[in-house]
Amino acid sequence: MGPYTDAITTDLNQTVISNGLCIGCGACAAIKDAPFSMTMNAYGQYEAHAVKQADGASVLASDSASKVCPFSGEGPNxxxxxxxxxxxxxxxxxxxxxxxxxxxxxxxxxxxxxxxxxxxxxxxxxxxxxxxxxxxxxxxxxxxxxxxxxxxxxxxxxxxxxxxxxxxxxxxxxxxxxxxxxxxxxxxxxxxxxxxxxxxxxxxxxxxxxxxxxxxxxxxxxxxxxxxxxxxSGYAESLAWQTGIAPDRLKRIDFRVKDNTERADKYYTLAASASEEKIIPTKELKGTDWGxxxxxxxxxxxxxxxxxxxxxxxxxxxxxxxxxxxxxxxxxxxxxxxxxxxxxxxxxxxxxxxxxxxxxxxxxxxxxxxLRHRRKGLSYRLHLEARAGRWTPPKRVSAASRQIPRHERRRQRMRIKMREISHSSFLEAKNAGDLSLYLDTFGRAYSEYKKIRPGLITKFIMKLRKLKQKLAGNP
Ligand SMILES: Cc1cc2nc3c(=O)[nH]c(=O)nc-3n(C[C@H](O)[C@H](O)[C@H](O)COP(=O)(O)OP(=O)(O)OC[C@H]3O[C@@H](n4cnc5c(N)ncnc54)[C@H](O)[C@@H]3O)c2cc1C
Ligand code: SF4
Structure with a gap:
């Protein structure tokens, strides 16, 4: 059996790409006679696109493209x-x-x-x-x-x-x-x-x-x-813009400038245009909470x-x-x-x-x-996608609606919202030349997210669990 010969029927266009699950790695565009090429979308993300033939028709998406895609679920996990x-x-x-x-x-x-x-x-x-x-x-x-x-x-x-x-x-x-x-x-x-x-x-x-x-x-x-x-790339542009360097002037960025006097997690962002350089503590910039x-x-x-x-x-x-x-x-x-x-x-x-x-x-x-986001959080997100009737790849955790408490489920939904609105509101901000369109929209969602707290019953269960661990000698 030679390379690229196994029969697999999944078309990446119908699964990974149309469901927004392309990470833009470029593997499907790196195979021989690749049916895909890599392009940047309006949000600043690489995405695979079907290669067009001279007559305008797409090159047939081959099975091999699915087999090398990390999100198709066609290859081994x-x-x-x-x-x-x-x-x-x-x-x-x-x-x-x-x-x-x-x-x-x-x-x-x-x-x-x-x-x-x-x-x-x-x-x-x-x-x-x-x-x-x-x-x-x-x-x-x-x-x-x-x-x-x-x-x-x-x-x-x-x-x-x-x-x-x-x-x-x-x-x-x-x-x-x-x-x-x-x-x-x-x-x-x-x-x-x-x-x-x-x-x-x-x-x-x-x-x-x-x-x-x-x-x-x-x-x-x-x-x-x-x-x-x-x-x-919107992330880099949004940080630079907050320092005063608009996206069209951004030439250089360093996301991790060390401050040799503080803690390792207190680093700076450096942004530069052709004529100036700005350096600001990363925690002072909006949108930098990784969570x-x-x-x-x-x-x-x-x-x-x-x-x-x-x-x-x-x-x-x-x-x-x-x-x-x-x-x-x-x-x-x-x-x-x-x-x-x-x-x-x-x-x-x-x-x-x-x-x-x-x-x-x-x-x-x-x-x-x-790890929590990629295990219990993932299992809830898989449930949300299944409920909405959308395709997701097979994962090593299964979809579950109630593995995490109510406030964690709400947090997950807010994270999805913040992911989506950061892309869309930043594009609006760029088109209008007005950073506040992003900062205000994201800021409102972020304050709602930060207010999410466990309910009384969850707090009680959490305390009980801690007590049990203590009694078992497992602090
Ligand atoms: C997108 C992203 C997310 C990360 N998330 C976490 C995290 O959640 N937790 C955590 O502990 N660490 C995370 N890291 C890793 C961490 O930020 C450091 O890169 C890592 O600790 C190595 O630091 P270093 O000083 O050893 O490497 P350095 O000596 O600084 O070298 C970094 C190396 O990584 C390569 N590199 C940089 N960016 C990329 C990229 N986007 N894709 C491929 N290669 C790249 C560089 O070419 C270089 O070879 C993340 C890194 C990236 C790029
Ligand atoms: S291999 Fe999959 S994730 Fe990577 S670029 Fe192609 S479709 Fe996107």
Whole structure:
């Protein structure tokens, strides 16, 4: 059986795309004779669009496109992919975390990486290490775009083959990116590659590798980022506009400027036009409460993978009391690959990194909010979609109407509303050249959201549960 030959009947147009569940990863546009290409929609999100033939008809959406799409549900899920990749080398698997060999908290001490990174600097360090040790020839990562492109995008996936170029790719980019261009370059250029990406993007790469022997052979390491959700370009524009730089003047943004005197979660946003640069504490900007989900892709509300369960190594922020007071930033690491484990041990011995083991509980607690949103929250959102008669992909949790208390259900509905109105009201604001159209609409919804509290019965049940835990000696 050759690549792309399995018979599958789902058409992405009728499932993922028409239901707004395309994350814009570009996998369906990266296959041979791709029936889709990637375009930016009016809201600043990448989206797959059917390729038109010379006579105007769409190229037939092939089964292979569905098989590589992380949201179609046609390919194997994260558990199955993880089983194939890691079950022999990883001795543990935990729900929500996936397979792992070891868990660490730490930072890079080797010069420059932590300073140039959003967190502890491991994102750029690990790519650099793989390149410098000669294990790979190129890395595929996200860098600022240098030449202005037709869509004025600030960041994109690019290939780097030197430490100098890798250094240009540090920092978290809460910004839409897509993979099809970079993966075409991988196909055209023989060599060994490492890639970094969000959980659904790494899943796409794994699914593509199952179908495409060239990508399988060339992409040697997949590095994942822990993920809360992905934002449209409206997020960057809305932050910059609040600093006084309107969307058409925005040339540069840094979402994670460290304040080396405060806590790690007190960072700044830097926005720049051709002539000025503004820097403001991120918490002072509207729409930056991650839980509110402004400018979120709808697909992110139908994802159940926080810890990039199909990646060889995963990096996140170690949001734990023992680390959060260090403003320089600390990473959380989930290791699933023996070569990477050895590489970390050697670097730790040489004093180039500083890592210490984390327990499963600490690792899960550090992403507690994200995990609740992608488990019980997801199960309620699946129920809402089913009730509205809309298609959703199969997930590792099932739809349930009452798994979460009433006030949590209300919170979920408000989050959906804030996601939707952030996109629509910001587009209105841009068209009218009036930022207040977004700020007022979002502001009203956000104050309603912040007022949601548990009812008396829920409070009583919560207290009872705490008491039971205490009596069981499990505080
Ligand atoms: C959209 C998004 C959501 C995130 N959500 C969470 C979260 O909920 N919890 C959490 O703990 N951590 C989250 N992270 C990860 C976190 O922000 C840091 O990126 C991570 O801790 C690595 O920091 P670092 O200092 O080690 O990496 P750095 O040295 O700063 O390197 C970052 C690396 O990530 C790559 N990168 C940046 N943006 C993207 C992108 N959009 N897509 C693919 N690659 C990219 C860069 O090219 C670079 O190689 C998120 C990251 C992103 C981009
Ligand atoms: S999520 Fe990715 S693979 Fe699926 S339709 Fe969108 S771009 Fe294509």
């Amino acid at each position: 994260e558990d199955v992919i993880g089983l194939g990749l890691f079950s022999e080398t990883c001795n543990q698997k935990v729900d929500g975390l996936g397979y792992f060999q070891s868990l660490y908290g730490g930072h890079v001490t080797q010069e420059g990486f932590r300073e140039r990174g959003s967190s502890g600097g491991f994102g750029s360090w690990i790519l650099n290490e793989l390149l410098e040790s000669g294990v790979v020839d190129h890395v595929i990562h996200v860098r600022p775009t240098t030449s202005p492109n037709s869509e004025n995008l600030l960041f994109s996936y690019q290939l780097s083959d030197s430490p100098q170029k890798v250094a240009l790719g540090g920092k978290s980019r809460y910004y839409p990116v897509e993979l099809s261009g970079a993966l075409k370059q991988v196909r055209e250029t023989p060599g060994r590659y490492a890639i970094i990406g969000l959980p659904c993007f790494i899943k796409s790469v794994r699914l593509l590798q199952q179908e495409d022997p060239v990508l399988k052979e060339r992409i040697k390491f997949c590095i994942g980022l822990v993920c809360g959700h992905l934002k449209s 509110a989900g402004t400018f979120k892709y709808k697909a992110c509300d139908f994802c159940d993978d926080v810890f990039a369960e199909t990646a060889d190594l995963v990096l996140g922020d170690a949001w734990l009391p023992k680390y959060v007071h260090d403003p320089r930033g600390t990473n959380l690491l989930v290791v699933r690959n023996q070569h990477l484990e050895k590489l970390l041990h050697l670097a730790a011995k040489e004093g180039r990194i500083d890592i210490s083991p984390l327990s499963v509980e600490e690792t899960l607690i550090s992403q507690d909010a994200g």
